[in-house]
Amino acid sequence: MSKLEILVIDDEPQIRKLLEINLESNGYKVLQAESGKEGILLSANRAPDLIILDLGLPDKSGHEVLKELRVWYKKAIIILSVQNNENDIVLALDNGATDYLTKPFRTGELLARIRASLKRNTSPEGNALNLFNDIEIDFVGRTVKREGDLIKLTSTEYDLLALFANNAGRVLTHQYILREIWGVGLQTETQYLRVFVGTLRKKIEISPNRPRHIITESGVGYRFV
Amino acid sequence: MSKLEILVIDDEPQIRKLLEINLESNGYKVLQAESGKEGILLSANRAPDLIILDLGLPDKSGHEVLKELRVWYKKAIIILSVQNNENDIVLALDNGATDYLTKPFRTGELLARIRASLKRNTSPEGNALNLFNDIEIDFVGRTVKREGDLIKLTSTEYDLLALFANNAGRVLTHQYILREIWGVGLQTETQYLRVFVGTLRKKIEISPNRPRHIITESGVGYRFV
DNA sequence: TTAGTGCATAAAGAATTTGTAAAAAATAAA
DNA sequence: TTTATTTTTTACAAATTCTTTATGCACTAA
Numbered sequence: 001m002s003k004l005e006i007l008v009i010d011d012e013p014q015i016r017k018l019l020e021i022n023l024e025s026n027g028y029k030v031l032q033a034e035s036g037k038e039g040i041l042l043s044a045n046r047a048p049d050l051i052i053l054d055l056g057l058p059d060k061s062g063h064e065v066l067k068e069l070r071v072w073y074k075k076a077i078i079i080l081s082v083q084n085n086e087n088d089i090v091l092a093l094d095n096g097a098t099d100y101l102t103k104p105f106r107t108g109e110l111l112a113r114i115r116a117s118l119k120r121n122t123s124p125e126g127n128a129l130n131l132f133n134d135i136e137i138d139f140v141g142r143t144v145k146r147e148g149d150l151i152k153l154t155s156t157e158y159d160l161l162a163l164f165a166n167n168a169g170r171v172l173t174h175q176y177i178l179r180e181i182w183g184v185g186l187q188t189e190t191q192y193l194r195v196f197v198g199t200l201r202k203k204i205e206i207s208p209n210r211p212r213h214i215i216t217e218s219g220v221g222y223r224f225v
Numbered sequence: 226m227s228k229l230e231i232l233v234i235d236d237e238p239q240i241r242k243l244l245e246i247n248l249e250s251n252g253y254k255v256l257q258a259e260s261g262k263e264g265i266l267l268s269a270n271r272a273p274d275l276i277i278l279d280l281g282l283p284d285k286s287g288h289e290v291l292k293e294l295r296v297w298y299k300k301a302i303i304i305l306s307v308q309n310n311e312n313d314i315v316l317a318l319d320n321g322a323t324d325y326l327t328k329p330f331r332t333g334e335l336l337a338r339i340r341a342s343l344k345r346n347t348s349p350e351g352n353a354l355n356l357f358n359d360i361e362i363d364f365v366g367r368t369v370k371r372e373g374d375l376i377k378l379t380s381t382e383y384d385l386l387a388l389f390a391n392n393a394g395r396v397l398t399h400q401y402i403l404r405e406i407w408g409v410g411l412q413t414e415t416q417y418l419r420v421f422v423g424t425l426r427k428k429i430e431i432s433p434n435r436p437r438h439i440i441t442e443s444g445v446g447y448r449f450v
Numbered sequence: 451t452t453a454g455t456g457c458a459t460a461a462a463g464a465a466t467t468t469g470t471a472a473a474a475a476a477t478a479a480a
Numbered sequence: 481t482t483t484a485t486t487t488t489t490t491a492c493a494a495a496t497t498c499t500t501t502a503t504g505c506a507c508t509a510a
Contacts, residue, residue, distance in 0.1 A: 086333045093337040099324070108311045112318040120345060141395035142445065154497060155444035190456090192499075198459060209458085218456070218507090379486055415468090417488070423469060434469085443467065443496060 003029040004118060005046065009039035009065065010054035010080070015103075019052065022107050028114075034058075036065040043073055050118055053097075055081035055088060063091055070096040076117035080105065130165055132225070135204055135213060137165050144204070151203050156181065160196055161204070164214065164224035173221040197222060228254040229343060230271060234264035234290070235279035235305070240328075244277065247332050248339075259283075261290040268298055269353035269365040275343055278322075280306035280313060288316060295321040296387060297364040299351035301342035305330065355390055357450070360429055360438060362390050369429070376428050381406065385421055386429070389439065389449035398446040422447060 006028045008019050013034075020030045031048055033039035036057045043051060051069065055062030062081070069077060076098040081088065084102045092100050098117045101110060130137045136145040142158060144151045153161065159181050164172070178187045186192065201208040215223045231253045233244050238259075245255045256273055258264035261282045268276060276294065280287030287304070294302060301323040306313065309327045317325055323342045326335060355362045361370040367383055369376045378386065384406050389397070403412045411417070426433040440448045 086331045089331075089334045090337040093334075093341045097341070106311045106314075109314050109318075112315040116318045116322070138395075141448075142442070143394070143396065143448070155442070156498075189499090191501095194456095194458065195499085197457095201458095216457070381487075414488085416490090419468065420470085420488080423471095426469095441468070441496090 003027060004050070005029045005031060005048040006114070007031040007033065007039065007042055007046070007048040007051045009033045009036065009051065009057070011035065011056070011058050012054070015054070015080075018107075022111070023114075026111060036060040036062070039065060040068055043069060048075075049121060050076045050078065050114060052078050052080055052114075055079060055083055055092070063088075063095060066092060066095050066097060075121050076114075078110075078113060078117060080110075132165065132168065132213065134206075137162065146204055153200075153203065157196060157200055157203070161200060164222070168224050171217050171221055171223045175221075177221065193222075228252060229275070230254045230256060230273040231339070232256040232258065232264065232267055232271070232273040232276045234258045234261065234276065234282070236260065236281070236283050237279070240279070240305075243332075247336065251336060253339075261285040261287070264290060265293055265365055268294060272350070273300075274346060275301045275303065275339060277303050277305055277339075280304060280308055280317070288313075288320060291317060291320050291322060293365075296391070297351040297353050297355075300346050301339075303335075303338060303342060305335075357390065357393065357438065359431075362387065371429055378425075378428065382421060382425055382428070386425060389447070393449050396442050396446055396448045400446075402446065418447075 004027075006023055008016055008023075008030060010016050010019075010032075011034050016032050016034070020032065023030045031042055031046055033042050036059050039051070039053070039057075042048075051073070053062055053065060053069075057065065062079070066077060066079070077096070079092045079097045079100045080103060081092075081100070082103045083089075089100050098120075099113050101113065130139065134147045136148075138144070139162065144153055144158065144161065160177070163177065163180055174190050174193055175187050177193055178189060182189065182192060197214055198208075201211050201214055205211045205213055213225055215225060217223055229252075231248055233241055233248075233255060235241050235244075235257075236259045241257050241259070245257065248255045256267055256271055258267050261284050264276070264278070264282075267273075276298070278287055278290060278294075282290065287306070291302060291304070302321070304317045304322045304325045305328060306317075306325070307328045308314075314325050323345075324338050326338065353363060353365045355364065359372045361373075363369070364387065369378055369383065369386060385402070388402065388405055399415050399418055400412050402418060403414060407414065407417060422439055423433075426436050426439055430436045430438055438450055440450060442448055
């Protein structure tokens, strides 16, 4: 899994440095902007997973930046500000800020609030369902259905099918499949593959001897449709 | 549109009164509880749209209440506490609190944070009572029934079943289950899991050697249906 | 035709994984 | 303390999955 990206929009270099160190040591990738304009540009180009926004920017008010971002940016925006007056807090939250922290802040708390915000980013549970005609693969649940009925697959069979499904339409060479599923040591055991394709076909194809999903590409490999 | 309901769990009557006045004048309906137990019960019965929870309760720690609620309650929980130390804040947020405010708080800010939390309240309804065919699990009472008859489970057995029920239909790996129930240190003790799945099956399955609820996914983990 | 190559399938054996019973240890209750 | 309950270990049986071998078919080229 790749690192989550966090964009820091703040004009104070010390704060940016402090955040950079803390965030990177916690496994995040950090992008930096020192003005509102640059921040908006970067958000549009890189689509970070979370934005930390300072209210006191040189070129334009942080409230304005927040408003502009919220037109299209749907993920978490945490406000970080020296302003501790209620009006600013209420305004920011009502403009769609996910959270509001006042400087000086405690890094542990900030990290916890970042975790909480990121958790909610993904919450509308996008069950990664993949449909291939009569075959339905649920990558989250690790289950496979044909015409609504659950099919029992062994773990290798599932891995193989998932590999096919993730490369639907593409021809996968024997070598490549063997390397992905069995590892580099067994790249030459083409017979494994034949056996497993056989059992998979028996389970997911309507007529296994006339496969419509796992197509043989003679001399090369297989293709999933 | 009917009024949104907010449950206040706090043992201080003054705070409850203050919140009641402020919330009701802002168009919310207010429910009140003065202990953790009462709060959990009320949440289960009334399913409020948001919960405001004080950490310093007389009967049990607010952190415990939060954890118990989060097993099934999916909407916003805002923590209100005199504790301003980082550990409490981090713990609460990591346990699923939506937000954390320290007393004394500014009502305008609280209201803004409530609005922000309610806006994000999109997750599907969680229910304290869960039905899986003949099995009925009550997350509030921590009780399990099969065809109406109470089943006696040890606490680990219950935790395991609750974990399964909260992830019904999806395959849970051995590692994941062990981490959730026994903690990070015992991730490799797969045998524990076998024994407990065995006893659980004996208690909830009609024919334990042909399980219909806890399905083995050989080489991977288990799946609950 | 006949040998050669690549693929499909069945089935036996090997290896791994899982289930179960029961004893030992730890914890909670009386 | 004693007793009861729950959890952790241990040992072995059962089931499942993976690997290997054998065989037949289809196609191609000499």
